Amino acid sequence: MKAALVGFGAVGQGFAEAISEDPPVDVSLVLAADSGTAAVDAEGLDPVQLLETKEKTGDVGGREWTPDILDEVEYDVLVEASPTTLDDAEPAFTHFTKAFDSGAHVVTCNKGPVSMRYGEVMELAREAGVKVRVEGAVGGAMPVVNTVEESLAGDTVHGARGILNGTCNFILTRMLEEGLTYEHVLKEAQDMGIAESDPTFDVEGIDTALKCVILSNVLFDGDRTLDDVDVEGITELTPDALRLARDSGHVVKLVGEVSEDELTVAPRLVPEGEALDVGGTLNVVSFDCELAGEVTVVGRGAGSLETASALVSDVAAIARESGGR
Amino acid sequence: MIVTMTLELSDEPGQLLDALQPVADNGGNIVSITHQRGKETPRGTLPVEIAFEILEERLDDVLEGLQEKGIRVAQFGEEKFHESVTVVLVGHIVEGDVTDTIQRVEEEGVKIVDFSMAMPDEKEDTSSARLTVNATCQDKIDAAMTSLDGICEKKDLVKVEPIGV
Numbered sequence: 001m002k003a004a005l006v007g008f009g010a011v012g013q014g015f016a017e018a019i020s021e022d023p024p025v026d027v028s029l030v031l032a033a034d035s036g037t038a039a040v041d042a043e044g045l046d047p048v049q050l051l052e053t054k055e056k057t058g059d060v061g062g063r064e065w066t067p068d069i070l071d072e073v074e075y076d077v078l079v080e081a082s083p084t085t086l087d088d089a090e091p092a093f094t095h096f097t098k099a100f101d102s103g104a105h106v107v108t109c110n111k112g113p114v115s116m117r118y119g120e121v122m123e124l125a126r127e128a129g130v131k132v133r134v135e136g137a138v139g140g141a142m143p144v145v146n147t148v149e150e151s152l153a154g155d156t157v158h159g160a161r162g163i164l165n166g167t168c169n170f171i172l173t174r175m176l177e178e179g180l181t182y183e184h185v186l187k188e189a190q191d192m193g194i195a196e197s198d199p200t201f202d203v204e205g206i207d208t209a210l211k212c213v214i215l216s217n218v219l220f221d222g223d224r225t226l227d228d229v230d231v232e233g234i235t236e237l238t239p240d241a242l243r244l245a246r247d248s249g250h251v252v253k254l255v256g257e258v259s260e261d262e263l264t265v266a267p268r269l270v271p272e273g274e275a276l277d278v279g280g281t282l283n284v285v286s287f288d289c290e291l292a293g294e295v296t297v298v299g300r301g302a303g304s305l306e307t308a309s310a311l312v313s314d315v316a317a318i319a320r321e322s323g324g325r
Numbered sequence: 326m327i328v329t330m331t332l333e334l335s336d337e338p339g340q341l342l343d344a345l346q347p348v349a350d351n352g353g354n355i356v357s358i359t360h361q362r363g364k365e366t367p368r369g370t371l372p373v374e375i376a377f378e379i380l381e382e383r384l385d386d387v388l389e390g391l392q393e394k395g396i397r398v399a400q401f402g403e404e405k406f407h408e409s410v411t412v413v414l415v416g417h418i419v420e421g422d423v424t425d426t427i428q429r430v431e432e433e434g435v436k437i438v439d440f441s442m443a444m445p446d447e448k449e450d451t452s453s454a455r456l457t458v459n460a461t462c463q464d465k466i467d468a469a470m471t472s473l474d475g476i477c478e479k480k481d482l483v484k485v486e487p488i489g490v
Contacts, residue, residue: 161488236483240443241415241453245485247441248411248455255488269413269487276488 001319002044003027004070004104006095007081008034008060011109011136013051014308015079020047025316030073035082038065040073067091070098077318079311080108081136084210086226089113096121100128105322107314109136109307115213119223131321133314134218138211139164139283141306142299145218146317148287155289157219159259162285163276164211166302167195167202168234168254172267173279176242176251182235194281204233205254205265212256212263215285220260232266245269251277259288326381326461327356329402332391333370341373347390353379372399378407381461408466411439411457412473416482418442418452426476427456433469435460 003019005012012034019027028044034054039045039061054060063069070078078099082092089112096113099106106125108114113121114134125132138144139162148157163169167189174185186203189195201207209229216224234254245252250269253276257264270276275296278284283301286294300306334340341358348355356376364372379387391398418426419442427437439457460466470486477484 232483236415236451237485238415238443238445238451238453240445241413241455241485244441244443244453244455245413248439248457250411250413250487252413252485257488267483267485269411269485271487274488 001025001027001077001315002030002075003077003079003315004031004033004073004075004099005029005079005081006031006033006070006092007079007083007110008032008050008054009081009083010304011307011311012079012081013054014304015081015311016047016051018305018308018312020051023312023316025312025319027312027315030075031069032060033065033069034060036065037061038063038069040069042073067094067098070095071102074102075099075104076322077105077107077315079315080106080110080113081311082110084111086112086116089116093117093121096132097124100124100130103128103130105131105133105318107133107136107311107318109134109311111137111207111210111214114217115210116225118214118217118225122221131318133317134214135314136307136310138214139285139297139299139301140303141309142283142285142297142301143313144215144285144297146313147285147295147297148215148218152287152289152292152295155291158288158290159257159262160215160219160285160287161255161257161276163208163253163278163283164256164285164301165202165205165208165254166281166283166300167199168205168208169279169283170194170281171203172234172237172242172252172254175237175239176246179239179243181239182237203235205231208254208256209265212258212265215256216258216263219258224263228263230264230266234267237267246272253277326384327376327378327407328384328387329374329376329400330398331361331372331374331400333366333368333397333399334373335369336365336371343394344373344391344396345375347387347394348375348377348379350390351379351383351386353377353383353387366399370397374400376402407461408463409438409457409459410466410470410487411455412470412487413485414454414456414477414482415485416451416477416480418454418480418482419444421480421482423454426473426480429476430456430458430469430473433472434465435469 037059255268
């Protein structure tokens with residue numbers, strides 16, 4: 001399986017590391033690109049060497065990166081791991097289209113193209129006769145998308161609800177346990193590297209909303225975008241509110257709810273001991289299925305290695321489907 | 326709404342079925358039936374307690390139906406709260422006239438049975454509250470929640486409601 005890897009940040013590097021060890025499928029990396037540079041070798045690059053070069057020089061390759069390099073090499077699958085951008089989801093959307101033009105499948109952890117332009121992406125992929133797999137974009141290593149598309153393929157999934165942002169869940173868990181204010185716990189989370197220095201994306205519920213959009217598009221084959229989500233974050237919550245909720249047997253969680261006619265992200269009261277009552281940085285998704293009833297998946301939703309593992313799984317799935325090329 | 330009543334039936338076959346007919350005819354849903362054997366009335370009838378769910382406006386028809394059949398209603402229970410929801414509010418709850426908030430929610434025909442508040446240390450910080458709303462049916466709960474949404478928007482309060490509502 002020949003792969004082109006675009007995006008060589010934490011997740012991209014995690015992918016390189018994973019395929020250099022004992023991958024479930026033979027991956028030959030013919031292209032690796034970060035935001036400024038690229039390395040190309042039709043015979044296959046050495047992932048270990050790429051990681052060393054990146055660490056030493058800050059660049060993955062010696063060439064200046066432009067998306068046109070994707071037209072130069074032959075590959076079976078594009079692994080898109082560049083940072084998520086909203087609105088037109090560029091430049092990732094261009095990377096996608098270039099892959100489709102050369103008849104390559106796409107595996108991605110980039111939430112942009114599949115939350116802002118899902119309909120377009122899927123239409124182009126259909127025309128090109130290739131697959132797009134997005135497991136890495138929702139809940140890291142947790143099998144969310146593939147649970148729907150494969151394990152529950154014979155069932156009707158009416159909807160899903162879940163906690164899809166580890167940063168928010170960590171903050172709410174700490175606020176409740178220690179009675180600390182939101183501001184205090186946010187700072188703590190930033191010191192621990194759990195929250196970004198600009199936490200807006202997480203705490204305002206946008207990250208959760210994007211994942212809900214993707215989940216909705218996968219579940220209902222739709223074309224929803226971020227604009228279709230009612231989003232409320234956790235910034236207004238107080239330790240008192242969490243305590244009052246607990247006194248009535250509830251925990252407050254930032255919950256995303258996905259159904260055919262609803263798409264919301266808001267702090268919610270979850271009965272203690274319910275499937276969604278998971279603490280710390282854990283993520284959880286619960287599917288409401290016609291035959292199977294409630295099916296719940298819990299796991300670490302973020303982290304570069306976790307997300308990289310989802311990318312490798314998706315590449316392996318494509319290799320399997322296309323007869324192990 | 327849920328209604329409980331004690332009927333006095335004669336101890337003959339088919340009596341109970343006959344007594345339940347008006348409930349069924351009016352779209353009622355029987356929740357429980359308790360035969361109070363051994364508690365025969367001086368008149369020799371047998372008290373049977375039934376509880377059923379029914380639309381408020383159909384209740385009179387049920388009573389009428391029972392009367393037509395000559396069935397005596399010995400006791401007529403008050404409606405029981407059947408539905409309940411708990412929500413948490415965050416914001417300037419007191420400054421936003423908490424009495425007005427409670428009144429306006431209760432105007433939807435529900436009862437606020439619990440209201441707990443926590444005041445902030447600093448006056449300018451937000452306060453938090455938990456309220457439990459009881460009602461005789463889900464429609465009233467829904468109406469109360471819609472009303473509360475409007476109040477929260479106007480008074481700039483955050484409302485945290487249970488999942489799946």
